[in-house]
Amino acid sequence: MITLYGVYRSRASRPLWLLAEIGGEFTHVPVIQAYRLADAKSPDAPLNTASPDYLAINPQGLIPAMVDDGLLLTESMAITLHIARRYGGPLGPADGAEQSLMEQWALFAATAVEPPALEILLAVEAGGDTLPETRAAIRVSAEKLRRPLARLERHLGAHDWLVGDRFTAADINTAECLRYAQGYPALLAEFPHVSAWLARCQARPAFQAFWARREAEPV
Known part of the structure; x- marks a missing residue:
């Protein structure tokens, strides 16, 4: 258990x-x-x-x-x-190759996506477009994120999901890291396949149920 x-x-x-x-x-x-x-x-x-x-x-x-x-x-x-x-x-993984791919995407998300995406979240919460310093911080972080998003865009242009042409834990780990950047929609709009994939992930009933529980928690 x-x-x-x-x-x-x-x-x-x-x-x-x-x-x-x-x-x-x-x-x-x-x-x-x-x-x-x-x-x-x-x-x-x-x-x-x-x-x-x-x-x-x-x-x-x-x-x-x-x-x-x-x-x-x-x-x-x-x-x-x-x-x-x-x-x-x-x-989960169907075989050793899929396990390795899921580990690869997890490391990619943790190292290339999460740090700049989290910077965007914090800058948005601190003022976003209303303050010159947070606008500048968002631009810097968005530039850091464009290269990993370009990699995701290329992959998702040929596949609906990250591993095995089905929704897996790889999508969960990566989508949850990228969620931090959703407060700056102009950046995600540059990558339509990524945006569509993220929307598919977050439209799932399990995500909606999870999100409702999250929203019910104290801020």
Whole structure:
């Protein structure tokens, strides 16, 4: 039985979306980021990333974490790929080649997509087009993202999905990284195949159910 630690408003979104796709039973332990609390060490504080009980699971104090039959994993994409491989059926790899491709796309998403996309999200939240400094930051981050988006655009011009011509955990990991850049739609409009793929991912009923749970969480 999987036990997943984390909240929907975190990188736990990746395995939580996958688990919504699978529909199997798992134990969800909401662990909130300590920085979101006024006093994370207060006796009445909810379980958070600075709580001793959670630090005993992940001393790094980050979410998500997962325990599955004694196996502890603490990186969101590794967790997602593990769940897909073990429980995901067609959402996981069909063979060794597909497993390698899913790992490749996960590393691509984590290193080439997520950092500039997250910069865009933070700049949009800090002011977006309303402030000269955030407009400039968005332009810089968008330029960083254009090259990996060009690679995605070329692939998705020939395929509907990233691996095996079907929706898989590779799409979940990559789409969740790219989601951070959706606050700057002008950039995504430059890459129509990427935009259409992201829309397909987010139109899935499991994503919609996952997103509703995320929206229900406190900001």
